[in-house]
Amino acid sequence: MEIYGTEPLKIFQVWAAEEEKTVIRVVAGDVGFEKEFDDPNDPLIVRIIKFCEDTEFVKLNKKENVESFFK
Numbered sequence: 001m002e003i004y005g006t007e008p009l010k011i012f013q014v015w016a017a018e019e020e021k022t023v024i025r026v027v028a029g030d031v032g033f034e035k036e037f038d039d040p041n042d043p044l045i046v047r048i049i050k051f052c053e054d055t056e057f058v059k060l061n062k063k064e065n066v067e068s069f070f071k
Helices: 043-054
Strands: 011-016 020-027 031-037
Touching: 011 043, 020 043, 031 043
Parallel strands: none
Antiparallel strands: 011 020, 020 031
């Protein structure tokens, strides 16, 4: 995902899912992913969020319906 950090469309979401899991979604251009983590303090989550914030990804609220971005 770091390779695509210069794409014009850059968005991400992070939220607490069922069973105390954390889900993160990231899209840059036509590339995206969704991953579920058991530990909300997983170092990879921290790295992904820092990268997204540092490269000016737009953070979306989970309440926003953006399913079409994450296919």
